[in-house]
Amino acid sequence: xxxxTSRLRKNWVSGQAAAVFRWTLLxxxxxxxxxxxxxxxxxxxxxxxxxxxxxxxxxxTQWTLHGxxxxxxxxxxxxxxxxxxxxxxxxxxxxxxxxxxxxxALARMRFRGRTVAFVLVIATLMVPFQVTLIPVFIELFxxxxxxxxxxxxxxxxxxxxxxxxxxxxxxxxxTELDEAARIDGAGHWRIYWRIxxxxxxxxxxxxxxxxxMNLWNDLLWPLVVTSSPDMLTLPAGLTLFGxxxxxxxxxxxAGAVISLLPIAIGFFFAQKYFVAGVATTGLK
Amino acid sequence: xxxxxxxxxxxxxxxxxxGSDPRRAHHRRLTPAVLFLAPSAIILGVFVIWPILxxxxxxxxxxxxxxxxxxxxxxxxxxxxxxxxxxxxxxGTTLIFTSVTVVVVVTxxxxxxxxxxxxxxxxxxxxxxxxxxxxxxxxSIGLVWKFLLDPSxxxxxxxxxxxxxxxxxxxxxxxxxxxxxIFVAIxxxxxxxxxxxxxxxxxxxAERYEAAHLDGATDRQVTWYVTLPSIRPTMLFATLILTxxxxxxxxxxxxxxxxxxxxxxxxxxxxxxxxGFVNFRTGYxxxxxxxxxxxxxIISALQLRLFRYNDVD
Numbered sequence: 113x114x115x116x117t118s119r120l121r122k123n124w125v126s127g128q129a130a131a132v133f134r135w136t137l138l139x140x141x142x143x144x145x146x147x148x149x150x151x152x153x154x155x156x157x158x159x160x161x162x163x164x165x166x167x168x169x170x171x172x173t174q175w176t177l178h179g180x181x182x183x184x185x186x187x188x189x190x191x192x193x194x195x196x197x198x199x200x201x202x203x204x205x206x207x208x209x210x211x212x213x214x215x216x217a218l219a220r221m222r223f224r225g226r227t228v229a230f231v232l233v234i235a236t237l238m239v240p241f242q243v244t245l246i247p248v249f250i251e252l253f254x255x256x257x258x259x260x261x262x263x264x265x266x267x268x269x270x271x272x273x274x275x276x277x278x279x280x281x282x283x284x285x286x287t288e289l290d291e292a293a294r295i296d297g298a299g300h301w302r303i304y305w306r307i308x309x310x311x312x313x314x315x316x317x318x319x320x321x322x323x324x325m326n327l328w329n330d331l332l333w334p335l336v337v338t339s340s341p342d343m344l345t346l347p348a349g350l351t352l353f354g355x356x357x358x359x360x361x362x363x364x365x366a367g368a369v370i371s372l373l374p375i376a377i378g379f380f381f382a383q384k385y386f387v388a389g390v391a392t393t394g395l396k
Numbered sequence: 397x398x399x400x401x402x403x404x405x406x407x408x409x410x411x412x413x414x415g416s417d418p419r420r421a422h423h424r425r426l427t428p429a430v431l432f433l434a435p436s437a438i439i440l441g442v443f444v445i446w447p448i449l450x451x452x453x454x455x456x457x458x459x460x461x462x463x464x465x466x467x468x469x470x471x472x473x474x475x476x477x478x479x480x481x482x483x484x485x486x487x488g489t490t491l492i493f494t495s496v497t498v499v500v501v502v503t504x505x506x507x508x509x510x511x512x513x514x515x516x517x518x519x520x521x522x523x524x525x526x527x528x529x530x531x532x533x534x535x536s537i538g539l540v541w542k543f544l545l546d547p548s549x550x551x552x553x554x555x556x557x558x559x560x561x562x563x564x565x566x567x568x569x570x571x572x573x574x575x576x577x578i579f580v581a582i583x584x585x586x587x588x589x590x591x592x593x594x595x596x597x598x599x600x601x602a603e604r605y606e607a608a609h610l611d612g613a614t615d616r617q618v619t620w621y622v623t624l625p626s627i628r629p630t631m632l633f634a635t636l637i638l639t640x641x642x643x644x645x646x647x648x649x650x651x652x653x654x655x656x657x658x659x660x661x662x663x664x665x666x667x668x669x670x671x672g673f674v675n676f677r678t679g680y681x682x683x684x685x686x687x688x689x690x691x692x693x694i695i696s697a698l699q700l701r702l703f704r705y706n707d708v709d
Contacts, residue, residue, distance in 0.1 A: 223430075244444055
């Protein structure tokens with residue numbers, strides 16, 4: 113009896129020890145994940161002298177706004193911000209429309225070559241986009257679309273991944289609804305617009321967030337398509353100016369803080385869609 | 397659900413539906429599908445599928461943008477690649493970057509997911525914290541870490557100094573630059589793997605755990621013989637996605653080191669970018685892109701095999 117209780121107590125103790133161990137590790141991990149962002153925000157409010165003088169400090173000894181003032185004065189920052197919004201915003205909206213239309217056709221319409229079309233969409237997902245980068249650059253050159261909004265946006269106005277994801281979702285919507293609508297005389301456009309799209313809101317939000325995030329964060333594509341400072345997006349602008357003209361750390365960090373704000377705010381309010389976009393898509 | 401479908405008043409032609417002419421009926425069914433598919437099909441065709449073929453074609457020429465005529469070299473670019481020490485070095489760097497990143501991220505992501513599987517306030521908060529770096533641009537992350545690792549202003553050096561050690565110039569060192577870049581990639585991606593594993597672990601039927609516990613299995617045995625086999629598809633998915641992403645690493649290197657010092661952090665896509673858009677050697681860069689594609693295909697196929705994807709559970 114007493115050996116039994118001592119064994120139980122030992123189990124309880126080892127269980128507690130394991131929990132302490134586990135949470136210590138998770139806590140350290142959490143700090144490692146978070147501290148760079150804390151440092152980033154804090155350093156964007158610090159002077160160069162402060163940064164050089166107290167590198168071990170996580171917080172400013174003296175707060176200064178010169179980073180945030182400098183980013184507007186030393187960079188075409190408003191233009192970069194606007195370009196990022198136009199590029200990511202327009203491409204996301206077009207993607208939602210075009211991807212959902214294709215997904216509707218692939219999920220709900222019968223036509224010859226449907227399987228081939230779907231396989232082709234999947235196949236393009238397997239090719240790394242760098243393979244297409246050079247020929248697309250040459251195409252845009254011949255179209256005189258380099259360094260223009262249409263050059264940035266149109267090639268990104270549909271995504272095979274979005275088509276795939278939405279098609280999978282549309283298939284899960286019961287067909288009784290469209291059959292009922294069809295009996296009432298509704299055509300495909302009406303079924304697509306009035307029945308499927310409203311029911312697919314969660315999937316549409318997921319695709320929208322995933323697309324916007326990827327486009328907003330992208331570096332290589334805007335770097336290749338644009339060249340004048342007036343057409344650069346935030347990531348490309350920060351990278352290019354950071355490498356050349358600007359040596360003040362707070363200025364660049366202020367730019368980086370502002371550029372991650374829209375994503376951080378979206379993440380705060382709609383985290384589950386970010387997670388859904390990243391995780392569930394792979395789980396059939 | 398109400399008023400979803402207002403009665404159709406227009407489209408009187410619908411009443412003739414299923415008429416006697418089968419050819420017309422077929423035509424009518426085809427047309428809307430084409431309209432629905434057209435925007436995406438045109439964009440994918442012009443900006444993805446055709447460029448894929450073109451890229452293969454370019455890779456067979458000594459192609460230079462804007463030149464009047466392009467010289468056919470056959471496999472010449474590919475042969476030149478095998479003799480290019482910078483290509484081999486970039487390939488090696490990419491392979492090291494990918495294998496270390498994927499193995500560490502999958503392992504740590506899995507362990508983190510196990511630790512944060514239950515649903516309560518604290519675990520949810522931790523999951524958000526771990527996941528956050530995943531949604532932030534690599535440019536911001538690269539910039540912040542470049543400064544964090546800076547020997548004069550960086551927090552990492554500051555802490556070393558605080559403990560009496562000398563700050564290290566990580567990104568200027570030929571030995572430490574690549575490990576530092578790999579560390580940042582791992583740091584960014586653990587949350588991504590964790591989220592995938594949390595979803596996968598939650599989908600494992602509870603009966604399997606109950607059955608194992610009834611049979612007297614220890615916690616470690618349950619993890620090893622129940623959990624791991626049950627999430628094999630998740631494991632495969634995480635490994636595959638991370639491998640493909642890591643092979644295409646560009647932003648982090650471009651921002652943190654620019655491929656230096658002495659090209660030790662130069663990866664395949666960094667080389668492709670430099671050859672294609674700085675040196676304008678279009679054919680050569682196209683060949684690099686096809687080598688990248690081929691390697692990704694081969695490694696993906698090996699991974700599918702390794703995880704015995706086609707096995708019936």
